[in-house]
Amino acid sequence: MSPSEPDRATVAALRASVLKLSRRLRNQRADETLSPTQLSVLTVLVVRGAMTPGELARQEKVQPPSMTRVIAGLEERGLVRREPHPDDRRQVVVSATEPAAAVVEENRRLGNAWLAEHLARLTPEENEALRAALPVLEKLAQA
Amino acid sequence: MSPSEPDRATVAALRASVLKLSRRLRNQRADETLSPTQLSVLTVLVVRGAMTPGELARQEKVQPPSMTRVIAGLEERGLVRREPHPDDRRQVVVSATEPAAAVVEENRRLGNAWLAEHLARLTPEENEALRAALPVLEKLAQA
DNA sequence: CTTAACTCTTTACTCTCGCTAACTTCCAAT
DNA sequence: ATTGGAAGTTAGCGAGAGTAAAGAGTTAAG
Numbered sequence: 001m002s003p004s005e006p007d008r009a010t011v012a013a014l015r016a017s018v019l020k021l022s023r024r025l026r027n028q029r030a031d032e033t034l035s036p037t038q039l040s041v042l043t044v045l046v047v048r049g050a051m052t053p054g055e056l057a058r059q060e061k062v063q064p065p066s067m068t069r070v071i072a073g074l075e076e077r078g079l080v081r082r083e084p085h086p087d088d089r090r091q092v093v094v095s096a097t098e099p100a101a102a103v104v105e106e107n108r109r110l111g112n113a114w115l116a117e118h119l120a121r122l123t124p125e126e127n128e129a130l131r132a133a134l135p136v137l138e139k140l141a142q143a
Numbered sequence: 144m145s146p147s148e149p150d151r152a153t154v155a156a157l158r159a160s161v162l163k164l165s166r167r168l169r170n171q172r173a174d175e176t177l178s179p180t181q182l183s184v185l186t187v188l189v190v191r192g193a194m195t196p197g198e199l200a201r202q203e204k205v206q207p208p209s210m211t212r213v214i215a216g217l218e219e220r221g222l223v224r225r226e227p228h229p230d231d232r233r234q235v236v237v238s239a240t241e242p243a244a245a246v247v248e249e250n251r252r253l254g255n256a257w258l259a260e261h262l263a264r265l266t267p268e269e270n271e272a273l274r275a276a277l278p279v280l281e282k283l284a285q286a
Numbered sequence: 287c288t289t290a291a292c293t294c295t296t297t298a299c300t301c302t303c304g305c306t307a308a309c310t311t312c313c314a315a316t
Numbered sequence: 317a318t319t320g321g322a323a324g325t326t327a328g329c330g331a332g333a334g335t336a337a338a339g340a341g342t343t344a345a346g
Contacts (some may be wrong), residue, residue: 011255011262013277015168019179020284022165023333024204025158026302035302036162054323061167066304068325090312090323112154118286119154126279133276134156136269141163143261166304169331178331197294209333211296233294233341 028114033107037062037070042079042096046104050095052085061142079103171257176250177220180205180213185222185239189247193238195228204285222246 026036034042041056051059057067071094074080079100085091119127169179177185184199194202200210214237217223222243228234262270 008251008255008259010274010277011259012251013281014262014273015179015255015258016183017277017280017284018161018165019168020183020204021280022161024284024286025162027333036159037303040159040163052323053325061163062303063305064324065306065326069303072325085323088313088323090310092324108151108155112151112158115158115283116151116154118283119157122279122282126282129272129276130157130279131153133272134153134160136265136273137160137164138156139265139269140258140261141160141167143167143264170304180332195294196296206334207295208297208335212332215296228294231294231342235295 025115033110034103035070035073037066038073039104039107041067041070042074042100042104043108045080045094045096046101050093052091052093054091056094077103168258177246178213178216180209181216182247182250184210184213185217185243185247186251188223188237188239189244193236195234195236197234199237220246 033039037060040060044056044059045051053067053071054064056071057064060067062070071080071082075082079097081095081097083093083095085093119130122130176182180203183203187199187202188194196210196214197207199214200207203210205213214223214225218225222240224238224240226236226238228236262273265273
């Protein structure tokens with residue numbers, strides 16, 4: 001049934017590594033900057049254009065109330081605008097403002113500094129292994 | 144200088160995937176079970192033997208007060224025992240109790256169920272890519 | 287031998303970020 | 317026209333980690 005028999009040790013190790021690494025990534029965040037989820041949402045809005053909160057929540061695998069808070073935080077900083085949906089007045093359309101793109105870029109740079117530095121210390125083989133696994137990780141995260 | 148020029152897109156994607164995946168892993172945890180950090184600590188104690196809170200905190204890359212809380216939770220459930228350090232009375236030695244090993248095994252099984260199920264749906268190539276990247280992830284998490 | 291400085295652990299408090307439950311407003315189908 | 321369901325928000329809760337500071341113990345300097 002299972003195509004490749006994911007053994008328990010692998011599963012446990014992957015789980016532990018991901019959880020620990022995520023803790024490190026969260027901690028390395030600078031003070032003034034956006035939270036990972038805020039940054040992710042803002043990036044989606046910048047890259048893919050305006051969306052409703054519901055769509056964003058599904059995209060980020062988060063419950064709607066959580067997305068409301070994320071959006072509120074972004075709106076406070078003037079990075080996002082909320083407008084009524086043209087057709088359906090229950091809905092709201094969230095869009096990135098002009099300064100958003102620059103802020104995304106700056107925050108991504110800061111947020112990635114720690115990780116980038118550590119990646120730079122890996123051997124080419126290690127980097128290659130990571131790059132090869134990246135699509136799989138993305139698939140799992142989205143699952 | 145950097146051996147393989149970790150490009151920004153890779154860094155950003157890796158970061159986003161790890162953070163999102165960790166959120167999924169946390170949420171999928173069964174109710175009655177231990178928190179990821181508690182489980183990780185208990186595993187360390189079972190596998191490597193008794194340790195002081197300070198050592199555990201360094202091992203888990205967590206601040207000492209956080210470790211105190213984790214240990215308190217484990218002690219409440221009778222999974223861990225705290226005894227005075229033989230040489231240095233400032234320190235405390237934490238050790239796993241008898242039922243700890245079984246609980247570790249049971250919780251690890253539950254905690255990994257979601258991940259195991261999704262890994263089982265990957266192709267053999269995808270699984271292989273993950274397995275190849277696992278040591279690198281561990282290295283990063285420990286860095 | 288006494289005092290000062292340092293270490294380990296714990297307590298108290300705060301913050302972030304996710305969740306569920308419940309409410310409001312609105313659409314759509316009978 | 318009414319009723320059922322959907323989208324968003326509000327309110328409140330809980331997990332988990334961080335900082336600051338106190339308490340107890342140790343080590344080193346004079």
